[in-house]
Amino acid sequence: MYTSENGKLWIATGSERIYLEPSMANRHGLIAGATGTGKTVTLKVIAESFSEMGVPVFIADIKGDVSGMCLPGSENKHIRRSIDTMGIENFDYTSFPVRFFDVYGKLGHPVRTTISDMGPELLSRLLGLTDVQNGVLRIVFRIADDKGLMLLDLKDLRSMLLHVADNAAEYKIKYGNVTAQSIGAIQRALLTLEDEGGDIFFGEPALDIADWFDWGDDGRGVMNILECAELFQHPLLYSTFLLWMLTELYELLPEAGDLDKPKIAFFFDEAHLLFNDAPKALLEKVEQVVRLIRSKGVSVWFITQNPMDIPESVLAQIGNRVQHALRAYTPNEQKAIRAAAKSFRVNESFNTETVLQELATGEALVSVLDEKGIPGIVQRAGILPPKSSMNAVEPAVIGTVVANSPLKDKYHEAVDRESAYEILTAAAAEAEKQAEKEAKEKEEAKKKEEEEKQKEKEKKKAASKKKTSAFEKAAANTMSTIGREVGKQLIRGIFGNLKK
Ligand SMILES: Nc1ncnc2c1ncn2[C@@H]1O[C@H](COP(=O)(O)OP(=O)(O)OP(=O)(O)O)[C@@H](O)[C@H]1O
Numbered sequence: 295m296y297t298s299e300n301g302k303l304w305i306a307t308g309s310e311r312i313y314l315e316p317s318m319a320n321r322h323g324l325i326a327g328a329t330g331t332g333k334t335v336t337l338k339v340i341a342e343s344f345s346e347m348g349v350p351v352f353i354a355d356i357k358g359d360v361s362g363m364c365l366p367g368s369e370n371k372h373i374r375r376s377i378d379t380m381g382i383e384n385f386d387y388t389s390f391p392v393r394f395f396d397v398y399g400k401l402g403h404p405v406r407t408t409i410s411d412m413g414p415e416l417l418s419r420l421l422g423l424t425d426v427q428n429g430v431l432r433i434v435f436r437i438a439d440d441k442g443l444m445l446l447d448l449k450d451l452r453s454m455l456l457h458v459a460d461n462a463a464e465y466k467i468k469y470g471n472v473t474a475q476s477i478g479a480i481q482r483a484l485l486t487l488e489d490e491g492g493d494i495f496f497g498e499p500a501l502d503i504a505d506w507f508d509w510g511d512d513g514r515g516v517m518n519i520l521e522c523a524e525l526f527q528h529p530l531l532y533s534t535f536l537l538w539m540l541t542e543l544y545e546l547l548p549e550a551g552d553l554d555k556p557k558i559a560f561f562f563d564e565a566h567l568l569f570n571d572a573p574k575a576l577l578e579k580v581e582q583v584v585r586l587i588r589s590k591g592v593s594v595w596f597i598t599q600n601p602m603d604i605p606e607s608v609l610a611q612i613g614n615r616v617q618h619a620l621r622a623y624t625p626n627e628q629k630a631i632r633a634a635a636k637s638f639r640v641n642e643s644f645n646t647e648t649v650l651q652e653l654a655t656g657e658a659l660v661s662v663l664d665e666k667g668i669p670g671i672v673q674r675a676g677i678l679p680p681k682s683s684m685n686a687v688e689p690a691v692i693g694t695v696v697a698n699s700p701l702k703d704k705y706h707e708a709v710d711r712e713s714a715y716e717i718l719t720a721a722a723a724e725a726e727k728q729a730e731k732e733a734k735e736k737e738e739a740k741k742k743e744e745e746e747k748q749k750e751k752e753k754k755k756a757a758s759k760k761k762t763s764a765f766e767k768a769a770a771n772t773m774s775t776i777g778r779e780v781g782k783q784l785i786r787g788i789f790g791n792l793k794k
């Protein structure tokens with residue numbers, strides 16, 4: 295095992311061996327480089343080492359080539375050369391304990407979340423709402439939360455929007471103004487999301503991130519691989535979803551202080567998508583989560599072609615860097631090289647900018663934090679070869695892994711339990727029934743004799759009171775079946791997602 299040497303993760307070899315200090319892994323990492331330079335293989339090698347150390351891993355697999363981790367690798371001349379030149383003893387080609395997830399449910403356990411869980415901030419981003427519409431959505435969530443109404447899927451949100459629009463005057467004093475125009479705009483954005491297949495995310499059983507924390511029989515951390523090829527066709531969906539996962543992790547984990555190794559390592563491929571076109575407020579939140587999640591023992595790795603794609607404020611929080619070759623064809627690329635070179639502590643024995651353009655595939659400039667958190671001088675090094683297969687596996691192989699997974703039954707079937715839609719529909723039906731009843735009574739009352747008129751009026755007054763409370767009553771009756779959120783106010787965390 296790479297890790298058996300000294301309790302550290304051996305990831306590369308230059309003039310000497312380079313070890314990642316596990317107690318500093320929560321100071322996050324960056325793997326960057328032009329296309330085809332070896333980023334994904336580096337990700338695999340680091341993930342394999344974490345797994346061998348007993349750290350579970352989550353990886354977003356964009357091209358399907360991470361899926362090979364469920365099969366042992368096989369020798370080729372590059373790997374042979376690495377093994378020989380780096381002096382790797384007892385190199386064993388081996389598979390890793392892998393769980394596959396897929397939002398679309400084709401190449402892994404279906405991944406779902408609820409609208410309530412995702413929260414108004416991320417949903418606004420997903421829907422591309424304006425600030426005003428975002429404000430309205432927040433009000434709608436507040437009302438639903440205060441009433442303990444779960445918004446599980448899109449039809450729950452739709453009926454909640456309608457309910458708030460219908461009762462805007464009543465809610466205005468407590469929550470603020472909600473215009474029909476904003477509600478209309480949100481409804482239209484929801485339609486677009488549905489057309490793009492985005493509604494597939496929302497429903498139950500929702501992914502319980504606690505399931506990522508598992509180990510193989512031999513104690514190696516489970517590799518949770520999210521197959522993203524299809525999801526990636528909708529970049530906004532992809533980035534919002536991964537952002538949600540990160541915030542769920544943050545909400546789930548307790549403060550951990552300084553640990554000797556991370557609790558989980560999270561690998562975020564095509565990381566620039568997280569920051570593309572993100573409004574400032576959201577960027578600040580991402581930055582905040584990346585900073586705060588450190589003390590919960592989460593190691594986040596960003597993988598991207600150009601490190602300049604990642605905002606300065608996030609880059610500043612990254613302690614461990616593996617920079618593969620960069621190209622210098624355009625002025626922008628030249629700027630990126632200068633920026634990447636500047637992020638390293640100079641090594642007097644070479645020119646960082648020049649070497650950055652010369653690096654071969656699988657070779658990189660590496661700088662990691664030492665046990666005191668001090669960044670090491672940049673080293674030119676070859677990344678170790680991966681032990682598992684570097685190729686994408688056939689869907690049938692993934693199918694077998696999924697069929698044998700202990701999570702199979704938990705997530706397989708979608709369920710549609712009682713939530714806002716059902717409760718509000720029931721309330722509306724109740725109100726209608728009530729109105730019909732009243733109309734009937736009215737008619738009967740008319741027929742009655744003159745002297746009974748006064749009495750009837752009083753009865754009507756009482757009945758109309760009943761009507762306004764029909765919603766509350768129906769909600770109270772049915773809410774007892776809702777489950778964990780029953781009757782209590784829902785509390786939102788840092789990102790507006792639900793606190794657990
Ligand atoms: N450390 C390594 N040891 C052995 N071979 C490697 C190593 N790194 C890269 N390679 C070889 O280079 C190929 C390309 O690497 P990889 O897929 O990691 O590039 P990438 O930077 O992720 O590319 P893209 O931007 O297209 O995703 C691999 O399929 C493998 O054959």
Ligand SMILES: [Mg+2]
Binds near residue numbers: 333334335357
């Ligand atoms: Mg790649």
